[in-house]
Amino acid sequence: MFSALFLALPLLGTAKADRIYSATYLPSNIPDHTEEGQSGTNQCGTALNQSSQCQTAYMNSLDDWCLWAPPQPGAHSSIGETERIEVAWCTKNGTGARLIPDGAITGAHWLITPDYIQVTGTGNLTLLNVPEHDIGGGGELDPHGADGNGNPVGGIVFSKAFGGQIEEIFEWTNFMGPGEFCFRICDPKGKNPAGFCQHVYDEMGCDWNMPGNYAPGFDSCHADSGEPMGVYGGSTFHQGDAATPAPHAAPKPTSCSTVSSIGNGFIIQGTNIITPSASAPTSTPVTSAGGSAVTSKPGSGSGGSGSNSGSPGPTSSPNSAAGPASLQSWERTVTSVGLAIVFSLIGAAVVL
Numbered sequence: 500m501f502s503a504l505f506l507a508l509p510l511l512g513t514a515k516a517d518r519i520y521s522a523t524y525l526p527s528n529i530p531d532h533t534e535e536g537q538s539g540t541n542q543c544g545t546a547l548n549q550s551s552q553c554q555t556a557y558m559n560s561l562d563d564w565c566l567w568a569p570p571q572p573g574a575h576s577s578i579g580e581t582e583r584i585e586v587a588w589c590t591k592n593g594t595g596a597r598l599i600p601d602g603a604i605t606g607a608h609w610l611i612t613p614d615y616i617q618v619t620g621t622g623n624l625t626l627l628n629v630p631e632h633d634i635g636g637g638g639e640l641d642p643h644g645a646d647g648n649g650n651p652v653g654g655i656v657f658s659k660a661f662g663g664q665i666e667e668i669f670e671w672t673n674f675m676g677p678g679e680f681c682f683r684i685c686d687p688k689g690k691n692p693a694g695f696c697q698h699v700y701d702e703m704g705c706d707w708n709m710p711g712n713y714a715p716g717f718d719s720c721h722a723d724s725g726e727p728m729g730v731y732g733g734s735t736f737h738q739g740d741a742a743t744p745a746p747h748a749a750p751k752p753t754s755c756s757t758v759s760s761i762g763n764g765f766i767i768q769g770t771n772i773i774t775p776s777a778s779a780p781t782s783t784p785v786t787s788a789g790g791s792a793v794t795s796k797p798g799s800g801s802g803g804s805g806s807n808s809g810s811p812g813p814t815s816s817p818n819s820a821a822g823p824a825s826l827q828s829w830e831r832t833v834t835s836v837g838l839a840i841v842f843s844l845i846g847a848a849v850v851l
């Protein structure tokens with residue numbers, strides 16, 4: 500019970516400190532900017548523009564997502580140095596953001612869990628202006644910067660992945676390095692979205708915060724939620740503690756479907772974009788919006804045990820035994836009760 504309250508109390512602080520619960524946006528009503536001091540815009544239109552300053556990102560499906568990355572290349576464009584001014588780079592045309600150049604992403608693994616969805620993968624993110632030397636996990640982007648603004652300032656994330664309706668995602672976290680990325684969004688209606696999208700482990704990188712599949716290839720899978728970042732049964736690790744615990748075992752992916760590639764079909768040279776029709780008038784359409792060749796694994800219905808044999812599944816670690824799993828469901832129940840109490844308190848405070 501105490502641990503549940505400790506999990507819940509930071510949420511109360513969050514709700515007080517941030518603007519995110521006082522304004523909810525949709526793509527149709529989002530203003531030009533949503534936070535003071537914002538370098539770019541949230542009204543991004545739909546034009547193709549590789550110099551776009553769009554700071555609205557989407558996380559919809561395996562072939563339709565965005566990353567935060569620096570607006571300019573250069574030695575001083577590390578994620579840490581540009582986190583306040585990063586812009587959205589997206590897989591598909593139509594968002595008004597920059598396009599992630601086809602070929603930049605060599606692996607992307609979309610993972611759907613009861614409480615969050617994430618994409619993890621690899622690629623050459625120097626094509627998105629992340630400096631080659633930005634090693635050590637790069638840096639982390641989230642809606643909770645030190646001054647209460649987001650990193651990037653005014654960064655907004657929308658998704659229709661939780662039930663089909665487009666909605667603003669209040670809790671999200673994205674790590675970017677020159678060769679690896681991970682972006683998790685937490686279901687606003689899910690359990691403990693602030694916990695499953697925890698942003699305080701910003702020096703720990705993708706592998707620790709979002710253990711999962713970082714191999715080449717493209718697939719979409721389902722899995723259990725696992726434990727929130729930093730929570731190990733009843734104890735919570737704090738960044739900087741003397742002993743750093745091993746990453747959680749990655750939740751086992753099931754019901755996977757794979758695609759051969761993702762991309763938009765545009766040819767991008769610096770800030771120039773060549774449309775597919777102009778560049779390859781007679782060729783069959785390159786994997787354009789919507790993706791191609793979705794091959795569902797036979798018999799990959801619900802509860803299928805086999806993860807995609809082509810992509811190495813995450814390795815199990817010794818601490819993934821049955822104990823933590825049952826503890827976890829117990830913990831969830833208690834956490835929900837804790838949350839219910841906290842939200843009643845907030846409700847009461849509002850009424851008073």
Ligand SMILES: *[C@@H]1O[C@H](CO)[C@@H](O)[C@H](O)[C@H]1NC(C)=O
Nearest residue numbers: 546547548549550551552553
């Ligand atoms: C592209 O976006 C930049 C930054 O918002 C803007 O200055 C420029 O005019 C846009 N270019 C086009 C062709 O729309």
Ligand SMILES: *[C@@H]1O[C@H](CO)[C@@H](O)[C@H](O)[C@H]1NC(C)=O
Nearest residue numbers: 545546547592593594774775
């Ligand atoms: C990009 O997407 C927008 C919005 O969907 C569309 O109007 C435009 O025609 C697309 N551009 C190209 C070159 O396909």
Ligand SMILES: *[C@@H]1O[C@H](CO)[C@@H](O)[C@H](O)[C@H]1NC(C)=O
Nearest residue numbers: 622623624625626631677678
């Ligand atoms: C990434 O792309 C750049 C630009 O094309 C290239 O110079 C560099 O070698 C690539 N890096 C890797 C690791 O492939």
